[in-house]
Amino acid sequence: MHAALSPAVRGSLTSALAAQRHSGRLPAASAAVARAGGVAWAGADGVVGTSGEAVGPEHAFRVGSITKTMVAVAVMRLVEAGAVALEDDVGMHLPDAPAPGATLAHVLSHTAGLPAEPDGPWWERAGGRSWEQVTRHSTLTPPGDRFHYSNIGFAVLGRLLEVVHGQPWDAVLRDGVWLPLGMTSTGRVPTGPDVTGYAVHPHADLVHAEPVPGYAAMGAAGEVWSTPSDLARFGSWLVASGPRGAWSADDDELVLPVAARRRMCTPRVLRDEPDAAWTAAYGLGVMVWDSERGSGDPVGAAREAETEEEAAHRRRRTAGHGGSVPGFQAGLRADTATGDVVAMCVSSTAGAYDPVALLDVLDAAEPWTPPGEDDGVAAETLDLAGTWYWGPAPFTLRVRRDGLLELTARGGRGTVFAPSREPGAWVGVEGGYWLGETLRPVERDGRTVALDVGTFCFTRSPYAPEADLPGGPDPDGWRPLPTR
Structure with a gap:
């Protein structure tokens, strides 16, 4: 296993990214693919802003709710250190928090019953809220009752990090997560060149620049900037993808033990949408999807001859998160079986994009085979x-x-x-x-x-006699049953 991709595969990924940008009418699109724990390809297409400068892999985008997964890692570090427990009520650590009777696990899995958004004007465009304003909210449903996505919940977790560590939540992430993982282009504000976020007119080739306000106490819900390469590194670490396999001891204790990362990626609650199949779930700050590889791709015609192993592998389980704030969208998806990761960022409020399609390109170019x-x-x-x-x-x-x-x-x-x-x-x-x-x-x-x-x-065979069978074998062995 290694991270190298052939020039042909890299060219296919570059072409697929450009095609998505044009079909989605995206001002800028950038993506990266990681394999075996390392970034194997990064590409970008489009313009940074009105200057017409070409966007490159080094340009940062606001990644929205992918911030939540990073915050969840920092919370899990507190759990591993014994400073908090997932079963603790929020009120044990934040007496003035909304939903004080919900557990930290409830908040991490969006089952605390908190509202999705804070009261007042559209905070993602107008600016965030103070902690005092966040505390005024009450629950919509009892904690643990059902999944209800909540930005307010992650404002609570950001506050938890600040109270326990005595420093801003982004400083906690910088020192405990980003720098140890080599994510030098990630921050609450851009650490290098960045792109302008736009709304694209639905019926004309026109754009409308979106504001980039500060999010105050809501920042932990979606304020981070990053590059696809940094996100791909993060995704590879999250699913513990490395040259020697997912449970290599090389990085077991890097930032967070592998067992804790697995716990984060384990589905806890289904995302139940009316008249929709159950294909998505939520763990601890991590979204988990179940889908079919390369839906509609030409390899489907050959499935009648596939082996049982190939049929089992046809389904793709991915872990990661999506992100969306005015002017930006982002997706991080890590295949939990192969360890292949894709991260994609675009500078459009609502344009269509599909990061998993790049994993399908990778699969088609280098088909999966069982290891030997x-x-x-x-x-x-x-x-x-x-x-x-x-x-x-x-x-x-x-x-x-x-x-x-x-x-x-x-x-x-x-x-x-x-x-x-x-x-x-x-x-x-x-x-x-x-x-x-x-x-x-x-x-x-x-x-x-x-x-x-x-x-x-x-x-190895049904009730094999060489094994020490519990209860023992039938002394007469396998024999025909009499008929009448």
Whole structure:
């Protein structure tokens, strides 16, 4: 695994970005792709502003609510340090906060019941609110009742960072998140060149410059500026994508342990929209999507011949966040299975853009294949792959591109396992019945004859006699059932 992309692939990404800018009528569009933990491509198309200067990958955009994920990381750092707990009521740390009876986990997952926006004029154009103004709001629903996206909730979390650390929330992010991750182009205000944000007239080729006010106490909900390259680095770190796989010890303790990052990316609540499929969820400051790779792409015609592994991989689970403030939109999407990441920023209030389409371009140019020994997967890990049987039911255990194991039944999404601290064992880290449970290979005479998965016994053939079956095998073995 490495971050290098061929010139042809880089050219395809550049062309796809330009096509999106023109079709979306976007004054400027910039994007970056990361693979194996490093930025593999960055490109930009359009103009910075009325001067006509060409936009480049070094230009910063306001990234809106992607700020929330960065703030959530800083809150999780407090959790890891023992300064706060996710189960703490907000009022324990901020007695004057709205929704004092909601937990920090409720606020991080938008289930505290707080309103989406503060009272008064459109704050994203007119300017933010003071903390005193934020405290005047009350809940719309009981905490934990349902998902309701709330900018006010992240104003509360920004205030929490300031009270605990004794410095502004953006200083906390600068010292604890941005600089350690090499995000030198990220800040509450631009740290280098930046672009102008516009509203584009829907019926004419005209633009209207949008104001860029300060957001005061609402800043933690969406005030950060960044570049796609910085965001792609952040996304790679968030899903722990590195040269040796998602659970490499190299960066386990960098800013936040991998286990805590996994916790952030675990869906907690569905985003339930009327007459829409459940394809999106929210974790702890992280949005999670489930979609189909390359919908409508030409490879779909070949799906009748695909293997079970390929069918399972056709679905794409991504983690990250979207962002939108007047004049700017941004998207950060990290494929949780492959570790590929895309970040895209545009200078338009409402123009259409699709960052995941760039991941589809990458997939089409360099199709996914299951890893082999050449990819650095240990031989003992590969020996675990294949078909296993829980009783008579077949399951497939495959080695993912990131080196993790995924156990599925009949091609459906199952549980993903990462190496455990227990030697030779694995622990469930994503979804499925065995989340948090342990997978242990059972050896006999130097070979693996069974898997103990949270006490469930899996064998290489249905009720294989060489395994120590709980309850024992049928002494007569498999035999025909008499008929009448």
